[in-house]
Amino acid sequence: MISYLNRYNNLTQRIITALIGGILVIASVAYSEWAYFGIFMVICVFTQLEFYRLLFMDGNVPLKFWGTVSGLTFFCLTFLIEKQIFPSEYYFALFPVMSVTFFIKLYKKTERKPFTNIAFTFLGTFYVAVPFGLLNVSAFSPSGIFDWQLVLGILFLHWASDSGAYFAGVKFGRTKLFERVSPKKSWEGFMGGAVSAIIISMALAHFTNSLSLFEWIGVATIIVIAGTYGDLVESLFKRSIDIKDSGRTIPGHGGFLDRFDGLLLSSPFIATFLKIL
Secondary structure, eight states: OOHTTTTTTTHHHHHHHHHHHHHHHHHHHOOOOOHHHHHHHHHHHHHHHHHHHHHTTTTOOOOOOHHHHHHHHHHHHHHHTTTTTSSSGGGGGHHHHHHHHHHHHOOOOSSSSSHHHHHHHHHHHHIIIHHHHHHHHBBTTTSOBBBBHHHHHHHHHHHHHHHHHHHHEEEEEEEEETTTTTTEEEEEHHHHHHHHHHHHHHHHHHOOOHHHOHHHHHHHHHHHHHHHHHHHEEEEEETTTSSOSSSBBBTTTSSSHHHHHHHHHHHHHHHHHTTOO
16 A cells, blocks of 8 residues: 555645545444544554654664553543543553553663653653553543544644645745755745634534534634644654654655644643533
8 A cells, every 4th residue: 555655746645544544434433433543552652652662763772562551541431430431530540550660670781771761661651652642632532422522623733724724835835834854845835724723613513512602712722832842842852763654654654653643632622621620
């Protein structure tokens, strides 16, 4: 499949992959909460493994397997607790799972900087798995009902923001947004993403009953701002290890980190906005 797509230019690859991946994700989320759980669990695992692989490229030695187990534990716990299959006390199970990291590193006799690599192991869980777990928190009502419209709305807003920023940046981009980290990003692209997201938020308020217009616009604003920072943060990470894309798994988009970097920073803010404000 990847070799077939390599025949096309980057924009064509981007569109074809987005259509295929988008249909798969939309169908899974709309079908049932368990299909949503399955597809996002896979995305979470692959994204975290990709993050650890990049750390290895920079000479670090995080616990790739156990860090991913810790992240998967958090993701599964949030889903099962928010769905009210497990009581909230099960959150405590995460702490002994993560603490095993110290035990494992204790037996790595030849490692030069074990605590640095312990920190990077925890960073993989916090940076990748926690935001995906918080998406579970946003997805369920206080009574444990899965709101697939809300999940799809969050995804649509991300896609609208990304697409609007991409096309507006290509067409009108002149003023650099954050040249030191990402030379191609522009304020014109940012505004294009913002306009696209606001338009989609108004459509979501009209066609769904998950949130009010004010709440959808609030979520859209978070996605535009925090999602852009998420992209910049990932660009800073890639620049620090001198690579262009986090991987080649998703033709036209790079790797999983490239595709979901905006969600990683926006998800905590969305969950807070929906549950507290």
